[in-house]
Structures are given as structure tokens and as C-alpha cells.
Amino acid sequence: MLALVGLYFVVPLLATGIFSFWEGGDRYGLRAYISLVHQRDLWDSLWMSLHLALETIAVTLVILLPAVFWMHLKAKSFKPLFDFLSVMPFVVPPIALVAGLTALYTGPSWFVGTSNFLVVPYVILALPYTYRALDVGMRALDLKTLTEASQSLGAGWGTLILRVLVPNLTSALAGAALLTIAIVMGEFTFANVLLFNTFAVYINYVGQTSATEAAALTLLSFLITWLAMLGVLLTGRGQVQLGGAR
Amino acid sequence: MSYLSIENVAKQYDGRTVLNDISLELPPGEFLSLLGPSGCGKTTLLRILAGFEHADKGRVLLGDRDISGLSANQRNMGMVFQAYSLFPNMTAADNVRFGLRVRKVDAAEQRRRVDEMLDLVGLAEHADKYPHQLSGGQQQRVALARALAIQPTLLLLDEPLSALDAKVRVQLRDEIRRIQGETGITTVFVTHDQEEALSISDRVAVMYGGDLVQIGEPAEIYQEPAHSFVAQFIGVSSVLSGQVVDADEGVIAINDMKLHAERARGFGNNENVKVFLRPEHVRLGALNGSGLPPDTLPGTVCERVFLGATTRLTIGLDAGEQVLADVPTSDASELGIGCRVHAGWDFDHARVLADR
Numbered sequence: 001m002l003a004l005v006g007l008y009f010v011v012p013l014l015a016t017g018i019f020s021f022w023e024g025g026d027r028y029g030l031r032a033y034i035s036l037v038h039q040r041d042l043w044d045s046l047w048m049s050l051h052l053a054l055e056t057i058a059v060t061l062v063i064l065l066p067a068v069f070w071m072h073l074k075a076k077s078f079k080p081l082f083d084f085l086s087v088m089p090f091v092v093p094p095i096a097l098v099a100g101l102t103a104l105y106t107g108p109s110w111f112v113g114t115s116n117f118l119v120v121p122y123v124i125l126a127l128p129y130t131y132r133a134l135d136v137g138m139r140a141l142d143l144k145t146l147t148e149a150s151q152s153l154g155a156g157w158g159t160l161i162l163r164v165l166v167p168n169l170t171s172a173l174a175g176a177a178l179l180t181i182a183i184v185m186g187e188f189t190f191a192n193v194l195l196f197n198t199f200a201v202y203i204n205y206v207g208q209t210s211a212t213e214a215a216a217l218t219l220l221s222f223l224i225t226w227l228a229m230l231g232v233l234l235t236g237r238g239q240v241q242l243g244g245a246r
Numbered sequence: 247m248s249y250l251s252i253e254n255v256a257k258q259y260d261g262r263t264v265l266n267d268i269s270l271e272l273p274p275g276e277f278l279s280l281l282g283p284s285g286c287g288k289t290t291l292l293r294i295l296a297g298f299e300h301a302d303k304g305r306v307l308l309g310d311r312d313i314s315g316l317s318a319n320q321r322n323m324g325m326v327f328q329a330y331s332l333f334p335n336m337t338a339a340d341n342v343r344f345g346l347r348v349r350k351v352d353a354a355e356q357r358r359r360v361d362e363m364l365d366l367v368g369l370a371e372h373a374d375k376y377p378h379q380l381s382g383g384q385q386q387r388v389a390l391a392r393a394l395a396i397q398p399t400l401l402l403l404d405e406p407l408s409a410l411d412a413k414v415r416v417q418l419r420d421e422i423r424r425i426q427g428e429t430g431i432t433t434v435f436v437t438h439d440q441e442e443a444l445s446i447s448d449r450v451a452v453m454y455g456g457d458l459v460q461i462g463e464p465a466e467i468y469q470e471p472a473h474s475f476v477a478q479f480i481g482v483s484s485v486l487s488g489q490v491v492d493a494d495e496g497v498i499a500i501n502d503m504k505l506h507a508e509r510a511r512g513f514g515n516n517e518n519v520k521v522f523l524r525p526e527h528v529r530l531g532a533l534n535g536s537g538l539p540p541d542t543l544p545g546t547v548c549e550r551v552f553l554g555a556t557t558r559l560t561i562g563l564d565a566g567e568q569v570l571a572d573v574p575t576s577d578a579s580e581l582g583i584g585c586r587v588h589a590g591w592d593f594d595h596a597r598v599l600a601d602r
Contacts, residue, residue, distance in 0.1 A: 052462075142329055148298055149331040151318040153345035153396060161343075167335040 013222070020215035032212040042217075045202035048115055052198065053184035056122040057177045060130050063123070065173075068134045069165060072143050086131035089124055092190040097121055102194070115196045122184050129179040137172025141165075174235035179229040185224050248307075249274040249432050250295075251398060256341035257290055263560070264290050265301070269431065272434070277426050279435045279443035282453035282454045283479070289404060291453070295434060296402050296476040297321045308399055324431075325394025328405040330385045332377040338388045339364065339373040345396035363391035366409040366425060383414040390422065393430060401426070403435040419446055440480050443469060452476050457527040474599050484569040486521040487601060490514065498598070501565035505541050505590075509598035518601040525558055526569035529597035542590035545569065547583050561589050 021028040036042055071078050089097070101121055113115055146168075150160045166173065191198040197205075203221060207214035248271035264285045272278055280288040282512060292499040293299040297318035305314040313321055317425040332341045339360050345358045356422060364370045367387040377385055386406050393401060403422070407415045424444045426433050437443050441448045444464040452475070459473040471477035480483065488505075496511040497504055498519060531539070537569040538544055547558035548568070557578035561569045569589050573581065581587060 007510040043369065141334075142331070145327050145329045145331045146333065148296075149325070149327060149333070149392075150322060150344070151298075152296060152321075152402075153392065154319050154322065154348040155344075156319055159348060164335075166334050168333070 016215045017219055018210055020219055032216040034211070035210075036206075036216055036220075037213055038104065041197070042202060042206075045197050045199045048197065048201035049185050050181075052118055052122060053181045054116060055119045056126060056184055057180050059119055060123050060126060060176065060180060061173065064127075064130055064134060064176075065165075065169075066161070068131065068138060069143070070136045071148060072135075072183055074152070082131065086127050089127055094121075094125070095193070097124065098190050098193045115191075115198070118190055118196060118198070120193065121190045122180075122187065123213075125187060125190075125206075126176075126180040126183050129178040129183065133172045133176040133179065134169070137169045137175075141168055171235050175232045178231040178235075182225045182228040185228075186221060248272060249276075249309065249433075251307040252291070252295075253305050253307065255291065255294060255306065257287070257294065257302050259297065263456050265294075266595055268304070270458060270461060271453060273434055274432055275430045276435045277423070277435065277446065277448045277497070279447040279450045280453055281437055281438055281440060281443040281450050283438055285352055286453040287456045288438075288453045290404055292404055292434060292436045293401065296323055296586045302356065322396065323400045323402055324396060324398035325391050325402040325404065326386065326389045328408055330409070331383065331389055332380075332385055332392075334377050337374050337376055337395055338369060338380065338384075338391075341377070341388055342392045343397050345392065349396065359395050363395045363419045366394070366428070367391045367421070378379050380493070381414075382410050383418050386410065386418060387421070390425065391570050393426070394431070397584075398431065401431045401433040403433065405436055405438070407437070408439075412494050415442075422446065424560075435531075439545050444480075452479065460495060465492040471522065471597055474520055474522070474602075477520075477599060482525055483569075483597075484520045484525070486523070486563075486565075488521055488565050488571070490517045491560050493517075497591070500543065503543060503565065506593050507598050508593045508595060513598070513600065520601045521600065522597040523569060523591050524595065525570040525572040527591050528561075528562070528569055529590045530559065530571045530573055530581060530587050530591075531590075532580060533588055538588055539590065541593075542588040543569075544586070544588055547585045547587060550578065550581075552584060561587060563589065 017041050018028075021030065023029045023031045067081070071082055081167055091228065098121060103118075106112060143217070146164055147160060148166050155163070187198070188200040188204060191201045199221065203214060203217045206217055250272040250393050252268055252270050255265055255268045256263070261483060268287075270278075270293060280291060282288045287533070290299060294301050297313075297316055297320070301314065303382060304310050307313065310311065324341070331343065332338075336344065342360045342363050343356050348516060351359070352448065360373070360456060364373055369384060369387055369391070372388075377388075380388065388407070406422075407418055408417060420444055422435075433447065435443070444467070448465055449466055450467045452459050452467060454475045460467060460471065462470070467476060468480055471480060478485050483551055486500050488500040490506060490510050490513045491497050491499045493511060493513050496506055496508050496509050498521065499505075500509045500521070507521060510519065531542075533544060539554045543563050543565055545561040545563040547559050548562045551558040552575065553572070554573040555575060557575045559571045559573060560579060561571060563569060571589060
């Protein structure tokens, strides 16, 4: 059964991989990949998506880390509300979100007129994953005791967050960051509707013009996502051992 | 002059009184235990001292300085918590160093003080270990070293031994007392364990229902309970209900039997009282057909518990109440279950308190 499920996933990937090397007739080679490497637009779109992913991570962590920390420490009764809000991106279709966002948000041109605007929906899109990663990480810590211990030693909130909280949440933070990268690299709807040429939009464009290059790009996109997931797994293994005694 | 003064401190949560007008003073270098059952307000009082909670009323003074409005990180008080509170990402040495780094103490002085503190708690060789590599007792010792490293104005210990097993608890208890004696730091220790409080403290403050019901030296708390809760909570006591029939002579009546009790002097005639008897102060004798000796109550042995050198007998009094009596095990053999006995007590040791 497991092998059958494995085949279900592997066969299409394998077929895509083989197809990406097809050069017509019975010839196979790296032409699609070489062509891609020489496309400046690909690198621009890849850079834009990576750039957006990093911005999304930064904004997410700056907003979400203190918020989830505060919820766990001072407002546990708000947890059901946080849980509910965090799954909203699953409930609201992206197309409705993007329509709402464009109607609702105005602002300076350096923000609304540039790809930076995509950070807003991307933070929302990543919320179910980033919130849950941080929530699980913080639940594993005795936040109240650690907070009070550091305060009794003279630490303010900044020291507490940077020297105590963040180092003990490395796995959760890395997980949240890598999941955000995976989501942003693959996001199509927002970017396409708002006319930004991100990596996913470029894959779609290439798919309409060159099928083998699209297959090669799809594999590249999978590779990026898998690397992010591998990163999540590896950082999970390196988690600081919390609580308990020998 | 007092080192620490707590003046009329009161605290409510959702309309429920947790602390009711608490006042007490500590001289410098004193080891005070706040003792009481769960929910009596002892931890809340400690948290108010630490700055984690703020009193609704009253104030806390350190010397003549009112610190009530200061936040926890401005008070310079060392605290050891009930839960393991070491920072998991730091070694034992880094944990001890944390407060010094926050204070921007220079590196050489940091090293010196970290070494000194780890040496003081006997963990110098474990400096590079992470919390999960240390036992519970070792973690609490590092927490103690960390609290002391900042040279705090006050050391606050919030049931630091309760998560440890019995043997380690006794070892660490003695160690805390030794370290407190060596450093001379004024200490407030919260516990619900009376043995812990009595064995370690200069004074014990017993709390009950948000009130400070008695404060005194351990022996005084044990021997001279001033409140019926203290009499029952500290040690083991039997309680008999009675009425003062002759206050001048110190005579009380328990179920129509008149008995002498020195402590009944000073009460009003016909006042209802409770008589508290420690098992070690109850004297038993077999009723062998002879008459009942004066100032004793008749009863029957209902239960025997072997305690080693002594055996604890539960006597069901004919008057309807029960009295515990510790007798030497060598004498207990003739007082089997069902044996008729008479129970009396040393007049001086029966503690008589108003029945409120």
C-alpha cells in the first residue's frame, strides 16, 4: 500500500524530470536547463520571491513573536481567538483576499506600488504555519518562570526576548521561517493578480511558452520547497533540550 | 531598624481576598519562612515582595525606601522558583553570569563571581553543563547561585525544594541554611512543609486564609500556638471541645468531667474553648477495675501505629472525641486494641484556645 502511495507521488515527478531533459525526438539533454540559466527574467523573479520571503519572515517574526509570547504569558484566554484567526487563510479564498486587500489598503507608492505590497498577504498566508510553529515552541517552555527568572535578575523585555526567548525557540523560528520560504516561493494567485513577476508567476509564463523549461522550473521549485522542509526537520533535531532534570 | 517592612499589604483577585492587611518586619540577616497551606496567600506575598504582583493596599519598604512601585527588574532581589527556572540554552556558568551581564559588570569580575558562586553551592566542576545534564537538586543549586551572584538585597525562595525527592530535599535544605548563614543575606522562604520551615528558619510566619495568624521562633510556634489553625497545622494535635467552669483555678469541663488546664486561666467562665494536646504530652494508664484517677478521661484504645521507639495509640474517649497518645513501644504492648484506658495530660502542655 505504502509502495503504491509512493508510486503515486514519485511517478509524476519522475515523468516531469524525464520530460525536462527531452529535446525532441529521442534526444535528451540539458538544453531546457541551459536555456533557463540564461534567462535574466528567471533570476529576477527568483530574486524577487526570495526577497519577498525574507521580508515576510522578518515582518511575521517582528509581529508574531511578541504577540504569541504575550498571549502565552498574559492572555491565555485569547488562545482560541488566536487559533481561529490563524486558520482564516484556509477559509478565505486567496482571490477574495486579494480583492479585499487592494480595495482596503492604500499607502505610499514605495509600498503599494512595489512588490513589497505582497508582503501583507504573504504574512497572512503563512500565518497558519508560522503561528502554529511558534505556539508549539512556546508551549514547550515554562515561559512564566523563565520570564520571571530573567526579570528578577534585572533583565528588561528586550533582553528577555533576545537572550532567553529567541535562543530557546531556534527550532520553532527556523521552522516558521522555512515554511514561509516554501509558501512564498510557490505563491501564484496574489502575485499574478497584482501583476508582479514572482518565481511562481514566471513558472506559469514559461509553462505557456516552453513545456520542457516549465518542467525543469517545476523541479527546481520542488527542490527549493524540499530543501526548506529538510531544513525544518534538521533544525527540529538540533532543538535545545528543554526542561526536566537528568 | 527593620531591614524589610511589609505594611498593611492587601490583595484581592476577582473580589476574593488573598491577602488581608499583612504587616511584618524583618531585621537584617534573618531567615523568615512563610508557612501555610495552599491558597493561604504566602506565594502572593512573596510575589509582591519580588515585584511580580502589586498590592492593592499597603506598601513594602526596604530600609526606609518604599519599593512598592518598582518593577521586578528594578528591585535587585534574587529569587529561586519552585519550577526549574534555569535558562535551557545556557550552561550553569552562563546562567549564573546572566544577571551580571545584564548589569554590565566587567568580564573579570563576572568570571570571579561566577566561580565563587558555583564554588559556594558545590558545583564548580559542573560549570559547563547545560540544565538538562544536571539533576533537579543541582539545577536548584545553580538557581541559588544565580540568585546570589547579583548580590541581591533580599533572597526570595518560592518552595525551591518541593520538586525534589525527600533525601535531596533535606540535603539542599541544610545547604540553603548554611549558605544563608555564610552570606548573611536576609531571606524569605515560602513553604507548605512545616518540618522544612521549623528546621531552617529564624522565625516562622504562619498564614491562613490570607491572614498572618502567628509569627515567632520555630519552638514558639510549635509549643505556644496562638491560633487554633496553628495548633492543628503545626505538628500533630488532638482537639477536645470544652467549657471553662472556673477561670480563676483553671478548670474546664469536657462532657461534664472537670479537668485542670493551666491555660484556661484568663478566659471567662462558661466560655467555650478548644483544648489542643500533643500526642507526646498525653499520659495513658490501663483501667484495671480501679477508679478513674483525677484529671483524666476514660476511653478505649481503637488503633495502634508503630513508629519505632514510640507507638501512637488512638483513644476513643467515652466523651465522644478521640485523643492521640505516643507511648514508649516497650510500654505499648499491654495497651492493645479494645483495652480500657484513662487519658490525662500535663496541665502546662494543654493549649487552650477560644472556640470561635
